[in-house]
Amino acid sequence: MSEVALPTFADLTRDLPRTSPRAWRFGALHVLNRAGGLVADGLRIGYRQGFDSGAFMDHVYANTPSGTTPLGVALDRRLLSRPTCEAFRDIRELARIAVAEAIDAHTGDAPAVVADVAAGPAPYLLEAVRDRPGTRAVLRDIDPRALDLAAGAARDLGVADRVDIAHGDAFDVAALAALDPRPDIVLELGLYGIYHDDALIRRHLLELGEGPAPAQIVCNVQTRNAEIEYIARVWRNREGGPCVWRLRSHERILEWAAEAGYAPASVQADRHGIYRVMRLVRGDRP
Numbered sequence: 001m002s003e004v005a006l007p008t009f010a011d012l013t014r015d016l017p018r019t020s021p022r023a024w025r026f027g028a029l030h031v032l033n034r035a036g037g038l039v040a041d042g043l044r045i046g047y048r049q050g051f052d053s054g055a056f057m058d059h060v061y062a063n064t065p066s067g068t069t070p071l072g073v074a075l076d077r078r079l080l081s082r083p084t085c086e087a088f089r090d091i092r093e094l095a096r097i098a099v100a101e102a103i104d105a106h107t108g109d110a111p112a113v114v115a116d117v118a119a120g121p122a123p124y125l126l127e128a129v130r131d132r133p134g135t136r137a138v139l140r141d142i143d144p145r146a147l148d149l150a151a152g153a154a155r156d157l158g159v160a161d162r163v164d165i166a167h168g169d170a171f172d173v174a175a176l177a178a179l180d181p182r183p184d185i186v187l188e189l190g191l192y193g194i195y196h197d198d199a200l201i202r203r204h205l206l207e208l209g210e211g212p213a214p215a216q217i218v219c220n221v222q223t224r225n226a227e228i229e230y231i232a233r234v235w236r237n238r239e240g241g242p243c244v245w246r247l248r249s250h251e252r253i254l255e256w257a258a259e260a261g262y263a264p265a266s267v268q269a270d271r272h273g274i275y276r277v278m279r280l281v282r283g284d285r286p
Contacts, residue, residue: 006224009196012232012244026233033234039072042079050238051231052194052245054120054146060088061123083272084227090270091220094277095189096124098266102185102216102279103132105265111135115183115214117170118191121149125187130157138183140168140175143238171204177211186212188219189277192253196246202256209260209282217262217280221253222246225274250276 016023037043042059049055065077079085099114106112111134116122119139129135137159139150147165154160168175170191176183186208192201208217222245225231235243253276254264262280269276 006226006247007229009244009246012229012242016233026230029230030234036072036075039067039069040075040079041066041072042076047236050240051235051243052237054143054149057088058121058149060085061092063089082227084225084231084274087225087270087272087274090272091189091275091277092124094268094270094275095187095218095220096127098218098268098277098279099124099128099185099187100131101266102218103128103135105216105281106184108184108215110181112184113138113179113181114185114187115176115179115212116140116187116189117168117176118188118194119150119165120146120190121153123153126150126153126157126159126163129159129162135162137163138179139163139165140170140172142167142169171200173204173207173211176208179212182212183214185216185218186214188217190220192219192248193222193245196244198248198252201248201253202259205256205260205262209262213261213282215282216265217257218278219253219280220275220277221248221250222275223248223250223273250278253278254280 033043034047037047042056045056045059060080063080065073065080067073067076103112103114113136114125115138116125117140119141122139125137129137139147141147144167147167151165154163176186195201224247228245228247232242232244237243250267257280262282265279265281267276267278
């Protein structure tokens with residue numbers, strides 16, 4: 001059986017005709033979900049801070065349905081059991097494994113320096129730093145709330161002295177190259193689904209390979225998601241606009257990475273095949 005065709009990215013960025021039954025359906029779902037946010041914690045967080053926010057991701061990772069009424073708890077349980085939310089939790093674990101493998105594969109004389117360019121609260125990296133004495137982390141994000149959470153987590157884990165946290169643009173490759181020492185490993189988790197411009201991502205990978213040239217990159221990409229139109233029409237992003245995410249094949253990311261001098265060391269998928277988590281290595285490194 002052939003797979004159902006998904007709407008294109010261009011389709012998702014356009015409003016549906018007002019006379020379209022699909023427009024009525026998604027409009028009704030949007031209203032119902034917003035109303036659900038009055039009693040269900042996940043929906044409340046999503047509509048207030050964005051379904052792409054660190055706060056919402058933390059709620060999904062915790063996977064503990066909560067709300068102000070039994071109905072709210074039930075609605076939250078339903079939200080947390082959506083395939084996309086299950087995939088979020090899967091890739092968090094896959095990312096944790098890939099980050100640990102990248103640090104363990106580091107072969108330099110000094111302990112590894114790991115830069116997360118869109119860090120959010122960065123739980124997987126901070127836990128890896130805790131478990132690997134000497135490893136240092138550089139956390140950058142444009143969201144000050146996420147950085148505050150990361151700073152608090154670093155203090156709680158006892159690794160604040162090995163973590164450099166500052167506001168930063170994920171695409172500011174020059175800033176990474178100016179770090180002393182330069183990062184051995186760069187994490188770009190969640191980045192390729194939020195930014196829509198293919199040329200931007202391709203150029204960024206090339207600049208990363210030419211500038212700071214880390215030995216390894218850990219990244220993920222959303223490849224296929226049957227809920228992609230629901231998310232775009234019903235959910236909202238951090239700016240309050242439609243939560244439109246870009247689907248890209250992991251093969252395309254690997255092609256761009258190869259142009260920058262990187263090859264895959266591992267490629268892992270979540271249970272629904274929505275995401276791929278990839279660890280890339282430079283040149284002939286293992």
